[in-house]
Amino acid sequence: MMEFCGINPAVLVASLMVASVPILLAAIGELVVEKSGVLNLGVEGMMIMGAICGFITAVSTGSPLLGFLGGAAGGAVLSLMFAFLTQVLLANQVATGLALTLFGLGLSSLMGQGYNGIKPPLTEALNFGPLSDIPVLGRILFSHDWVVYASVAIIAAVWAVLKYTRTGLILRAVGENHDAAHALGYKVGLVRLLAILFGGALAGMGGAYLSLVRVPQWTDGITAGAGWIALAIVVFASWKPWRVLIGGYLFGGISVLQLNLQACGSRIPVEYLSMSPYLITILVLVIMSSGRGRAALNAPASLGQSFHASR
Amino acid sequence: MKKILLATAALSLMAGAVLAQDKTKACFVYVGPIGDGGWTYQHHQGLMAVEAEFGDKVETAYQENVPEGADAERVLTQMALSGCDIIFTTSFGYMDATNAVAAKFPDVKFEHATGFKRDTPNVSTYNARFYEGRAVMGTIAGRMTKSNKIGYIGSFPIPEVIQGINASFIHAKKVNSDVTISVVWAYTWFDPAKEADAAKALIEQGVDVILAHTDSTAPLAEAAKTPGVIGFGQASDMEAYKPSPRVSSIIDNWAPYYIERVGAVIDGTWAQKDTWAGISGGEVLIGEITEAVPAEVKAEAEALAASIADGSYHPFTGPLNKQDGTPWLAEGVVANDGELAGLNFYVEGITGDIPK
Missing domain, CATH: 3.40.50.2300 (Response regulator)
Structure with a gap:
């Protein structure tokens, strides 16, 4: 196996898969929300609520699995507030989303009092027996915990549902033209509510992955902007599920690579390495949107617009 | 009124x-x-x-x-x-x-x-x-590493942290001439996610002893995921990670x-x-060295701590050269406090640059 500066590519790929899980989960959830025509900028807030709710559940029950469910519930409950404000009271989605992020950061900090410095129960890697001893592939494919596989499976499922099922068709119809969907008899508000809940649950699960596996610890502001990266990745992916996977792995890959380059004593100044993941995210977004509105064309037509049946 | x-x-x-x-x-x-x-x-x-x-x-x-x-x-x-x-x-x-x-x-x-x-x-x-404690941790690190690679998670490139890196490396090298040190700068005192990622990157580079100069227990939590990797409590005893990966600690008292x-x-x-x-004034304490460390290494580390405490040994005693090979301290000369308080270079044998 070729090695550059002591960096083993198989190990690098394996750890970027782990590093990307939180943003992947949050991004695929947000993709579904945006496909239904709702722009929820509160991903960061829902993620951190998932992180603390998941942590508290896992610590108090001793079960990491329940922790992830608790995290999903935490994110979903917060998103319910967003749904009420934007779908029932028809509040502005951008402002409500931003408020949700600020609220989530504050509330999680309050809930997390007394949970600093505690060890959560461990989420073990799945046991694949001899499969994980296969050179290179074993390390990349068969060395992870269940959430890593779940994140890829969820992306596949979202892709299949959006592309092949009636449910996906209704969701897309609501997102593309809510008036037409309403005229056809679909309940726009209900569809959007379910999409928002799904997005909240996945963002919460992504947050729980941070506090239960990646770190694993609770601390204020643990998401450190991951929610915003997830939002950028949805645009980067031009609302296509598989591209979310590419975007997530690209971002995770660069984040992991920069630390590895530092650890192996690369001569590139640390400051440039630390900013590289963000720089590349910006760069890709610029390139994506410069292609004569191709990315913009793919955006759901009703994105960010409130719907009221009387209109 | x-x-x-x-x-x-x-x-x-x-x-x-x-x-x-x-x-x-x-x-x-x-x-x-x-x-x-x-x-x-x-x-x-x-x-x-x-x-x-x-x-x-x-x-x-x-x-x-x-x-x-x-x-x-x-x-x-x-x-x-x-x-x-x-x-x-x-x-x-x-x-x-x-x-x-x-x-x-x-x-x-x-x-x-x-x-x-x-x-x-x-x-x-x-x-x-703190560098007195680092000297003791460095000794344990040099004896315990199997890959001969030790890692150091730096917070900010300030004299206090550079003292720690130098003291760890000098004493690891003293007991194990093959040892190398990798430094990762986290640019934070407290960000468990970042600290964990830094520890992970070091472990992937083959490092099996991690010294952290950041404030949380996250590097130890990360070390705990890989068998054979050890670390030290930093600032506090961090006894939750005993007996391994936390094999000893520097406690600020x-x-x-x-x-x-x-x-x-x-x-x-x-x-x-x-x-x-420092150690002599009781402001720096060395936390219990656990059974994960062989008895003779434990004795060696404790003897070093004792010699620092009674003033018979200073962790920065010449001969020591700067990273570029120019002489810093001649045989038997001890670094003075002014020099240490403004320390801004690595000693010979450490690779990489200190960010400016």
Whole structure:
């Protein structure tokens, strides 16, 4: 196996898969929300609520699995507030989303009092027996915990549902033209509510992955902007599920690579390495949107617009 | 009517001032949460020791998670206005804020941890010789590593951290001539996610002993995921990770200093000073070396700690060369405190550059 500066590519790929899980989960959830025509900028807030709710559940029950469910519930409950404000009271989605992020950061900090410095129960890697001893592939494919596989499976499922099922068709119809969907008899508000809940649950699960596996610890502001990266990745992916996977792995890959380059004593100044993941995210977004509105064309037509049946 | 109101207000203010004089108010500014299990936790232990020592004679207050920068100045001003008699600012980055606020409140005493600026007579600085503890950890690291690669998670490239890197490497090298050190700069004191990622990157590079100069237990939590990787408690004992990956620890023991200084305010004997105590003064403690370390290595580390404590050995004793090979300390020469306080270079054998 070729090695550059002591960096083993198989190990690098394996750890970027782990590093990307939180943003992947949050991004695929947000993709579904945006496909239904709702722009929820509160991903960061829902993620951190998932992180603390998941942590508290896992610590108090001793079960990491329940922790992830608790995290999903935490994110979903917060998103319910967003749904009420934007779908029932028809509040502005951008402002409500931003408020949700600020609220989530504050509330999680309050809930997390007394949970600093505690060890959560461990989420073990799945046991694949001899499969994980296969050179290179074993390390990349068969060395992870269940959430890593779940994140890829969820992306596949979202892709299949959006592309092949009636449910996906209704969701897309609501997102593309809510008036037409309403005229056809679909309940726009209900569809959007379910999409928002799904997005909240996945963002919460992504947050729980941070506090239960990646770190694993609770601390204020643990998401450190991951929610915003997830939002950028949805645009980067031009609302296509598989591209979310590419975007997530690209971002995770660069984040992991920069630390590895530092650890192996690369001569590139640390400051440039630390900013590289963000720089590349910006760069890709610029390139994506410069292609004569191709990315913009793919955006759901009703994105960010409130719907009221009387209109 | 207005006059009466004003008079009442003035009276109650005076009464407040009289009451405040009964008790000495000691205030603390923390850079992280008390629950970090490391740096801030230990400072808070110091606060509790002050309360236990003086009981009713003192009142304490603290604020957690105060960012280093403009916010710190606001918090310090608020504390000074609220009647604090002595304020401990417990992170290097509060240096300028501490001195700026101290200049405005000459009657309030300020104690800045790990800094070197004392612009006005009401500012003292205090620090601990963490590098003495690092020398002991470095010895254990050099003996314990199987890959001959040890890793160091640096927070910011400041003298205190560079002392730690140098002291760890010098003593690891002394017992294991094949050892190399990889340094990752996290550019944070407290960000468990980042600290964990840094530890992970080091482990992927083949590092099997991790020294952290950040405040949380996250590097140990990460080390715990890979069998054979060890680390050390930093700032606090971090006993939750015993017996491995945490095989020993450097404990910051601020309590004696805090009791002494608050006591000085109560007695009215407080005067500006610069304190830099180490293992001998009890400010730096070496946490229990666990059974994961062979007995002879444990004995060697304890002997080193004892020789530092009784003053017979200094961790920076020549011959030592700078990274570029130029001589720094000649045979038998010991680095002086001024030199150490401004240390900005690696010793020979460490690769990589210190970020500017």
